[in-house]
Amino acid sequence: MFEGEFVNLRSVELSDLDAILENFNKLKLRKFLSRPIPFARDEEADWIRNTWVRRKQGNEYQFAIEHKDTKKFLGTAGLFGIDKISKTAELGIAIHAEKNWGKGYGTDTMRVLLMFGFNYLNLNRIQLRVFEFNERAIKTYKKVGFTQVGKHRQEHFTDGKYVDVIYMDILKSEWEKQVSS
Numbered sequence: 001m002f003e004g005e006f007v008n009l010r011s012v013e014l015s016d017l018d019a020i021l022e023n024f025n026k027l028k029l030r031k032f033l034s035r036p037i038p039f040a041r042d043e044e045a046d047w048i049r050n051t052w053v054r055r056k057q058g059n060e061y062q063f064a065i066e067h068k069d070t071k072k073f074l075g076t077a078g079l080f081g082i083d084k085i086s087k088t089a090e091l092g093i094a095i096h097a098e099k100n101w102g103k104g105y106g107t108d109t110m111r112v113l114l115m116f117g118f119n120y121l122n123l124n125r126i127q128l129r130v131f132e133f134n135e136r137a138i139k140t141y142k143k144v145g146f147t148q149v150g151k152h153r154q155e156h157f158t159d160g161k162y163v164d165v166i167y168m169d170i171l172k173s174e175w176e177k178q179v180s181s
């Protein structure tokens with residue numbers, strides 16, 4: 001388990017299913033993710049089992065985010081698409097319940113994930129993609145050291161319109177400078 005200031009990152013368990021299904025299928029959350037269409041309980045269970053398989057293979061590490069004091073499930077976050085030669089990965093994060101947004105959990109989770117990626121997986125670069133309208137996420141990513149490196153115009157179609165997708169990344173050297181300052 002990896003510990004932040006407010007959150008712990010631990011393995012995702014089948015016992016998280018109820019907590020996941022409470023909010024994960026709400027469009028309010030899903031509109032920020034790549035797939036707005038809801039998942040079935042069995043699909044979620046498959047996804048959880050797959051996180052264990054891909055972890056063993058070493059190409060993806062997904063974590064449940066839990067509140068440090070209450071141990072309540074807050075969401076999931078992880079590194080995927082790991083390229084072991086170029087030492088890169090992509091980051092994804094979702095704090096599920098709207099009531100838990102804006103409380104610092106996302107920033108804390110991002111900091112733990114970056115530490116995990118750079119210090120434990122020996123990655124050199126971590127990237128992410130975010131929809132241009134997701135201002136809260138962009139602010140969070142900038143806060144932990146990501147910079148915008150590109151924008152794919154009208155890459156994603158959702159809610160009747162095309163939206164731009166912003167690409168951001170952080171290098172290990174930049175992260176090291178930030179944590180040592």
Ligand SMILES: CC(C)(COP(=O)(O)OP(=O)(O)OC[C@H]1O[C@@H](n2cnc3c(N)ncnc32)[C@H](O)[C@@H]1OP(=O)(O)O)[C@@H](O)C(=O)NCCC(=O)NCCS
Pocket residue numbers: 029032033075093094095096100101102103104105106107108129130131134135136137139140143
């Ligand atoms: C994006 C997400 C991970 C951020 O985590 P969080 O816990 O909500 O964010 P934090 O509280 O750590 O930080 C949010 C920052 O954005 C600011 N913020 C909050 N709402 C905002 C908004 N609507 N517009 C711009 N900034 C906003 C906050 O003030 C805070 O900055 P500050 O610390 O300088 O005041 C979380 O909101 C989430 O999971 N959202 C739904 C799913 C999602 O968007 N996932 C990312 C897909 S790329």
